Amino acid sequence: MKTESKQQKTALSLQKRPPRQAEPMTSSRKSRTPKLRLHKATGQAYAVLNGQAIYFGPYGTDEATERYHKTIAEWLANGRLPEKSPTEITINELVARYWVFAESYYAQIPGKNTELNNMQLSLRMLCELYGNTRILDFGPRGLKTIRQKMVEKSWCRNHVNQSINRIKRIFKWATAEEMIPASVYHSLWAVASLKQGRCDARESEPVRPVPQEYVDAIQPYVSRQVWAIIQLQLLTAARPGEILQMRPGDIDRSGKIWIYRPVEHKTAHHGHPRQIYIGPRAQEFLQPFLLRPADAYCFSPAEADAARRI
Numbered sequence: 001m002k003t004e005s006k007q008q009k010t011a012l013s014l015q016k017r018p019p020r021q022a023e024p025m026t027s028s029r030k031s032r033t034p035k036l037r038l039h040k041a042t043g044q045a046y047a048v049l050n051g052q053a054i055y056f057g058p059y060g061t062d063e064a065t066e067r068y069h070k071t072i073a074e075w076l077a078n079g080r081l082p083e084k085s086p087t088e089i090t091i092n093e094l095v096a097r098y099w100v101f102a103e104s105y106y107a108q109i110p111g112k113n114t115e116l117n118n119m120q121l122s123l124r125m126l127c128e129l130y131g132n133t134r135i136l137d138f139g140p141r142g143l144k145t146i147r148q149k150m151v152e153k154s155w156c157r158n159h160v161n162q163s164i165n166r167i168k169r170i171f172k173w174a175t176a177e178e179m180i181p182a183s184v185y186h187s188l189w190a191v192a193s194l195k196q197g198r199c200d201a202r203e204s205e206p207v208r209p210v211p212q213e214y215v216d217a218i219q220p221y222v223s224r225q226v227w228a229i230i231q232l233q234l235l236t237a238a239r240p241g242e243i244l245q246m247r248p249g250d251i252d253r254s255g256k257i258w259i260y261r262p263v264e265h266k267t268a269h270h271g272h273p274r275q276i277y278i279g280p281r282a283q284e285f286l287q288p289f290l291l292r293p294a295d296a297y298c299f300s301p302a303e304a305d306a307a308r309r310i
Contacts, residue, residue, distance in 0.1 A: 018101060033076070034067045049075055049089035089179060091138060092131040095123050096171045097179070122166040125149060135171075135180050144168065151194075154263045161193040223304040228285045235282035236260075242276065246286075249294030251278070 033049040038059045045056045045064040049071070056067040106116050125146050125241050130138055143164065150160045168188050175185040194201050215234070219227055236243075242262045252259040260277040278286060289298040 001208065002306060033072060036065065046074070047266045050080075053211050079178070089135050090131065091133050092127060094135055094170065094174055095127055095131075096175055096177070097177075099123070101173065116168075118162070119166050122163040123170075125163070126167055126170075135184060138184070139187050140160065143188055147191070147194070151199070151201045154202060157194050157196065157201035158204055160201050163192065164193070172272060223307060225289070225299045225301075226303040229299060232278075232282055233248045235285075236276050236278055238276045242274075244297070244299060246298045247295055248298065251290075 003129050023034055029060075034049055036056075038044075039053075039055070042093055045068060046053050046062075047056075048054075054071060056071070057064040102116060102119060120260040129146055129149065130142055133142070146167065147160060147164050149258060150163060150292055155163070165198060168185070168191075171185040173179065174180045175182050196203065215230065218230075222230075230241070231239060232243050233240065238260075242260075244261060245264065246260060250261055254263070260276040260278055262274050262276070286298070292298070
């Protein structure tokens with residue numbers, strides 16, 4: 001019961017705090033793998049997982065050692081949490097387990113902290129309405145109820161559809177971890193996305209480009225580093241994060257058109273290469289920031305701040 005209570009608190013805390021980047025464990029006690037021990041009274045091999053003794057058979061036998069390694073491997077893959085029957089797992093506990101995975105997974109992908117924030121909004125709605133519900137008792141009707149609540153909160157149609165898909169993604173993960181039957185996950189995909197003109201959800205306003213005169217008007221108020229970054233975005237269509245991580249060593253300057261290959265980018269985890277072409281006009285803005293070591297970032301906040309103080 002203590003474990004379940006702690007996981008419920010973890011799920012509910014997502015409603016109160018923003019997601020953070022996952023950090024490696026620094027405590028040797030937390031990262032220590034439980035050892036195979038001898039229970040002297042019975043001669044059994046055992047290990048203590050989450051405060052519970054698990055027995056594997058006669059100590060010193062190959063069978064006991066094999067069971068121990070198998071159990072430890074499954075325990076580590078489950079986020080150091082005990083295995084539970086699907087009939088016992090609640091939505092709160094599912095969210096808590098998924099969040100441990102999500103913090104680690106999305107921390108490996110550049111720019112994905114935004115996805116964690118978006119995921120938090122979806123999880124909050126799920127926990128508020130169905131936190132204490134067993135996973136096996138949650139189905140398409142419950143998902144439609146959450147969707148309607150999002151519509152009533154004046155979320156736009158696209159945002160509602162994306163949020164519902166994030167909830168479905170949690171159940172997909174739980175299915176892959178063999179926490180729930182596949183039928184639970186597949187039943188949720190029967191809930192179709194909201195269609196334009198066929199629902200009560202409002203439509204979002206199209207995102208249009210900022211007028212060029214608005215961009216030009218800020219030049220006197222920003223540092224030369226920031227202004228160069230803005231111009232490079234305009235001339236190369238690169239993402240802000242890609243410009244900020246630019247280094248001289250990442251740029252092929254052998255041709256008339258330079259080619260910048262970011263070490264990390266949004267679609268790197270899909271195995272897609274990313275090349276950004278820098279033409280003559282963009283080169284003029286970039287050239288002053290290339291006079292540094294090949295592995296140093298072109299744009300330094302410290303330099304911009306030092307220039308501001310002069």
